[in-house]
Amino acid sequence: MTDTETPAPQVSFVLPTSTAVARYMQLKVESVLNTPYQVTDELTPYEHVLTVSHDAKVTADLLNLPEQQAEIAIDLLEEALDGGAIEDAYGLRGGVLNVLLPMASEDLDLGLDAVLDEEDGAPTIDKFANTPNELFSSLTPAQVWVGTGPIEAQLADALLPRLWAETRELSFPTPGAANAEWLSRLRLWSYNPAGGGRGRVIDLIVAERNMLLEKRVTICHERGIDIEFLPNL
Amino acid sequence: MAIKVKRKRRTPEAKPTATTLDGESREILDEALERINPKPDRKTWKPMAEGLARAKGILDYFHVFVEEQQDKLGWEWATLWICHALAAEGGDIEFSNRVYNVLKTEFQTDYLTELSRARLCRDFTAEYFLSRDHFLAARNLWPEGYEVHYQLGILYDMLGVPEFAFAFAELAHEKTEQFGDDAFKHKARVSYNQAVAMWQAARPYGDIKAYLRRALDEWPGYERAEKLIQALPDNDEADPKGRSSMQRLTEDIQRSMNAPSYYVIEPERAED
Numbered sequence A: 001m002t003d004t005e006t007p008a009p010q011v012s013f014v015l016p017t018s019t020a021v022a023r024y025m026q027l028k029v030e031s032v033l034n035t036p037y038q039v040t041d042e043l044t045p046y047e048h049v050l051t052v053s054h055d056a057k058v059t060a061d062l063l064n065l066p067e068q069q070a071e072i073a074i075d076l077l078e079e080a081l082d083g084g085a086i087e088d089a090y091g092l093r094g095g096v097l098n099v100l101l102p103m104a105s106e107d108l109d110l111g112l113d114a115v116l117d118e119e120d121g122a123p124t125i126d127k128f129a130n131t132p133n134e135l136f137s138s139l140t141p142a143q144v145w146v147g148t149g150p151i152e153a154q155l156a157d158a159l160l161p162r163l164w165a166e167t168r169e170l171s172f173p174t175p176g177a178a179n180a181e182w183l184s185r186l187r188l189w190s191y192n193p194a195g196g197g198r199g200r201v202i203d204l205i206v207a208e209r210n211m212l213l214e215k216r217v218t219i220c221h222e223r224g225i226d227i228e229f230l231p232n233l
Numbered sequence B: 001m002a003i004k005v006k007r008k009r010r011t012p013e014a015k016p017t018a019t020t021l022d023g024e025s026r027e028i029l030d031e032a033l034e035r036i037n038p039k040p041d042r043k044t045w046k047p048m049a050e051g052l053a054r055a056k057g058i059l060d061y062f063h064v065f066v067e068e069q070q071d072k073l074g075w076e077w078a079t080l081w082i083c084h085a086l087a088a089e090g091g092d093i094e095f096s097n098r099v100y101n102v103l104k105t106e107f108q109t110d111y112l113t114e115l116s117r118a119r120l121c122r123d124f125t126a127e128y129f130l131s132r133d134h135f136l137a138a139r140n141l142w143p144e145g146y147e148v149h150y151q152l153g154i155l156y157d158m159l160g161v162p163e164f165a166f167a168f169a170e171l172a173h174e175k176t177e178q179f180g181d182d183a184f185k186h187k188a189r190v191s192y193n194q195a196v197a198m199w200q201a202a203r204p205y206g207d208i209k210a211y212l213r214r215a216l217d218e219w220p221g222y223e224r225a226e227k228l229i230q231a232l233p234d235n236d237e238a239d240p241k242g243r244s245s246m247q248r249l250t251e252d253i254q255r256s257m258n259a260p261s262y263y264v265i266e267p268e269r270a271e272d
Helices: A020-035 A045-053 A054-061 A068-081 A110-116 A126-131 A141-146 A150-167 A173-188 A201-223 B022-033 B045-055 B057-070 B075-090 B092-105 B110-125 B128-141 B147-156 B162-174 B175-202 B204-218 B224-230 B240-253
Strands: none
Touching: A020 A068, A045 A054, A045 A068, A045 A173, A045 B240, A054 A068, A110 A126, A126 A141, A126 A150, A141 A201, A150 A173, A150 A201, A150 B175, A173 A201, A173 B110, A173 B147, A173 B175, B022 B075, B022 B092, B045 B057, B045 B075, B057 B110, B075 B092, B092 B110, B110 B147, B110 B240, B128 B147, B147 B162, B147 B175, B175 B204, B175 B224, B204 B224
């Protein structure tokens, strides 16, 4: 755990679907990898693996994560070492804005289809990577690729237990119906101020992801690591 | 003098158990027949299906579809078609999945079947991307349909893409005339939804108000639009601090727990 941040209190809550649980775990690991720790030389684990260890397992072991989270962390760190590929954005990624969505895959992405098929008017892959995407709640693939940041994880930990408390006594005909209710509340939350006069939740999330993206791309360029698409900075 | 042959009295209408469907399709048809009352038969299937089509506001499409598919459609199709629509909209996931598969393999899918399927995926199984695909299939089958554009607007609202939600609502707005005398209500509700989508996209209050005014022009006295426009700050510039009051007002567009769509913006069914 970082020496600069107080550990968040453990909260227990239930998410409406197993996909949401898997997505939540993914966002927690992503936020760990984007947070600086003493054990990783005051660098984020992403920065540590790219600039110090060059070994995903070595960096992940420093974090002392539970086994399941460690496996996710190793996969993400290995992806980082390989650079950036557009397909890395799919799956369970996308943070709190996407936590209630089904798993995204390339074959569901109509925009990517158009790019790969070189349809008339389709953008280049670089432009596509920086275009808000309907599979990612209007985040761009590049913003998804860089991962969840610590501010976003804190926002998630403030929201999700609250949604659980608000809905736990309600009855739903199916888990999917509960998910729809949660999603409606999540959207409303995201379009409103986060509290403390910091601006809208969605704007805070986008700003943090853009900042992380800028740092990661700079490191990749300095280290000569290829990024298949070029995020617009 | 010509010999008249008295026509033999016709045998009673064959019961709807004589069908060409077999195997699993037959089993599902039998299950559907157990669920539907009265049961469509060779005489009644068309008016029964027509009744549902009228209720769903797709009568024009229905007539063309039935005309084109007249060799294939009959009481079996009507039984499955009606049962699918009702099961999907009631959240009977397992049964509607099975009926959908029969409709798809034994007949040609149609606008309402794809629309109902899309709503099931959106409202009961949380398969939002699959829902999108079924909505788009419905849209291809009947590009003039109001409902599919309206529902796509709701889906994109849930997906967090307010620009698309706004655009599909605009397309729905253009197709409201199919509701005849009730068109003004549908227009106003769509305009209201567009104002909400603009708020979500952090557009200036002046833009949001323009759509609320349009809603009030279309339906003078539309209470929801009146409340929202009164709550907006006088300053037409976007102001994050002003949004907390909007939050309270827009909480009422949250979905009802047991209703499959936003209760506020759910279009009324076409009159029978």
